[in-house]
Amino acid sequence: MATTEQLESALRKADAAGNAEDARALAAELRRLRSQTPSEIPRRRGPSLADIGDRATGFRQQVAATGMTPEERQTAVRGLIPVAAGFAAGPVVAAGIRAASAAPAAATLARAVESGGLAKDLSVPMRVAGGGIAGGATTAVTEPEDIATGAAIGAITPGVARVARAVAMPKSITSKQLKEQSQAAYQAAESIQADVSPSQFANLTYKLEETLGNSGFNPILHPKANVAVNAFVEQAKSGQPVTLNQLDTLRRVASRAAGSKSPDEQRIGSALVKDVDQFIGQNIETAAVQQIEKARDLWARMSRGRMIESIIKTAKRSSEEPATAIRKRFQRLADDERQLNRFSEAEQDLIKSIGKGKIDVRMLESVGTLAPPRLRELRTLPGMFTTAGYGGLAQYLGPTKAGVIGGLGFGSRALANRLAMMRAERLGATVRSGGPYEPRFAPEYAPQLAPVFGVNMLGEPSE
Numbered sequence: 001m002a003t004t005e006q007l008e009s010a011l012r013k014a015d016a017a018g019n020a021e022d023a024r025a026l027a028a029e030l031r032r033l034r035s036q037t038p039s040e041i042p043r044r045r046g047p048s049l050a051d052i053g054d055r056a057t058g059f060r061q062q063v064a065a066t067g068m069t070p071e072e073r074q075t076a077v078r079g080l081i082p083v084a085a086g087f088a089a090g091p092v093v094a095a096g097i098r099a100a101s102a103a104p105a106a107a108t109l110a111r112a113v114e115s116g117g118l119a120k121d122l123s124v125p126m127r128v129a130g131g132g133i134a135g136g137a138t139t140a141v142t143e144p145e146d147i148a149t150g151a152a153i154g155a156i157t158p159g160v161a162r163v164a165r166a167v168a169m170p171k172s173i174t175s176k177q178l179k180e181q182s183q184a185a186y187q188a189a190e191s192i193q194a195d196v197s198p199s200q201f202a203n204l205t206y207k208l209e210e211t212l213g214n215s216g217f218n219p220i221l222h223p224k225a226n227v228a229v230n231a232f233v234e235q236a237k238s239g240q241p242v243t244l245n246q247l248d249t250l251r252r253v254a255s256r257a258a259g260s261k262s263p264d265e266q267r268i269g270s271a272l273v274k275d276v277d278q279f280i281g282q283n284i285e286t287a288a289v290q291q292i293e294k295a296r297d298l299w300a301r302m303s304r305g306r307m308i309e310s311i312i313k314t315a316k317r318s319s320e321e322p323a324t325a326i327r328k329r330f331q332r333l334a335d336d337e338r339q340l341n342r343f344s345e346a347e348q349d350l351i352k353s354i355g356k357g358k359i360d361v362r363m364l365e366s367v368g369t370l371a372p373p374r375l376r377e378l379r380t381l382p383g384m385f386t387t388a389g390y391g392g393l394a395q396y397l398g399p400t401k402a403g404v405i406g407g408l409g410f411g412s413r414a415l416a417n418r419l420a421m422m423r424a425e426r427l428g429a430t431v432r433s434g435g436p437y438e439p440r441f442a443p444e445y446a447p448q449l450a451p452v453f454g455v456n457m458l459g460e461p462s463e
Contacts, residue, residue, distance in 0.1 A: 091414070251277075321365075
């Protein structure tokens with residue numbers, strides 16, 4: 001039985017020879033062959049990259065368990081193509097901009113394009129340019145006839161997102177602002193209360209030494225408690241009045257003993273802090289005490305917030321995927337009981353949740369394994385195997401289908417990283433704000449999908 005390619009070749013030869021009767025017969029046979037359903041055409045399936053991954057994940061069995069027919073699965077996959085294209089188009093164009101020029105302006109434009117114009121610290125023209133280029137590139141993949149419309153929607157998306165973010169995602173207080181407010185509260189307390197007299201402070205020092213004597217204190221076994229009491233003794237020896245700021249600083253030294261890894265030293269340090277707090281409550285005016293407590297709360301929130309910020313910065317610099325790096329570092333924080341106890345119960349639950357890994361991020365990471373390796377991974381053995389697998393996949397399925405699979409994996413990986421990073425940033429905002437911080441939505445999750453969906457909503461899809 002002749003194939004489609006053979007019939008097409010014979011038809012061209014008959015037309016060239018002017019044999020109209022043979023040409024009509026060949027054309028009829030070609031139309032009949034093309035009208036056959038795919039199930040009537042025998043297909044052979046060779047080994048693919050999916051076979052290798054399925055042995056480890058059992059993905060095909062899980063898909064079969066859903067009860068979807070092959071046609072339904074194909075429809076679902078086709079529906080994901082705009083999503084994959086939406087995430088892949090911007091970063092691909094941005095990579096081309098970076099490769100074309102190393103100028104700072106090109107780097108800024110690339111950052112604007114890959115974020116759909118939503119990256120921080122961009123000028124208004126750069127936001128419009130980045131959104132427009134990303135929108136046009138995204139629409140070009142799915143609706144080539146509507147590139148101009150997609151670019152226009154992409155250009156206005158950053159402005160719409162900024163308005164939506166002002167309503168749904170109020171800007172959280174920064175660590176710098178917390179520090180400034182804490183210092184202002186300390187200054188307010190100083191202006192209310194006069195300095196502690198030398199005799200009052202000496203009485204406090206005697207009380208601390210008495211507490212140590214009754215607590216089984218040993219300077220070798222309890223070095224942090226020893227440092228704390230020596231700091232109070234040295235200050236008492238000076239014979240000078242003690243400001244509230246100095247007194248609170250000495251209290252923080254005692255707090256280090258209370259935060260020791262040794263349970264025994266924690267007990268002694270907590271007793272020292274309790275003595276200092278009782279002294280403050282008995283000898284300091286109420287208004288000044290309130291300002292001090294406010295200053296401590298602000299400073300503690302700043303300290304915890306910086307801890308979360310440090311984790312996020314480290315994850316961004318890591319050679320691992322950001323989602324993986326975020327999960328590992330929060331798991332490490334969750335396992336450190338001493339550091340974890342610095343956070344409230346609600347904050348601890350969020351830390352443990354991020355460290356465990358949300359199911360949506362894990363699912364997206366699984367699909368993200370379909371993505372081709374990054375350039376830095378090409379030198380590694382897994383990267384070489386993945387590259388070879390994609391070569392075989394492209395040869396078997398064709399470049400277009402292999403590209404769609406790679407784009408789907410790339411988009412899923414990018415979304416997993418973004419979701420994990422956003423949740424870590426929300427936690428940081430919660431810690432700094434001192435209360436729940438749950439925005440209803442975050443428009444920067446998928447900024448480059450707006451042009452795709454917008455084009456389809458404005459009119460009928462192109463043929």
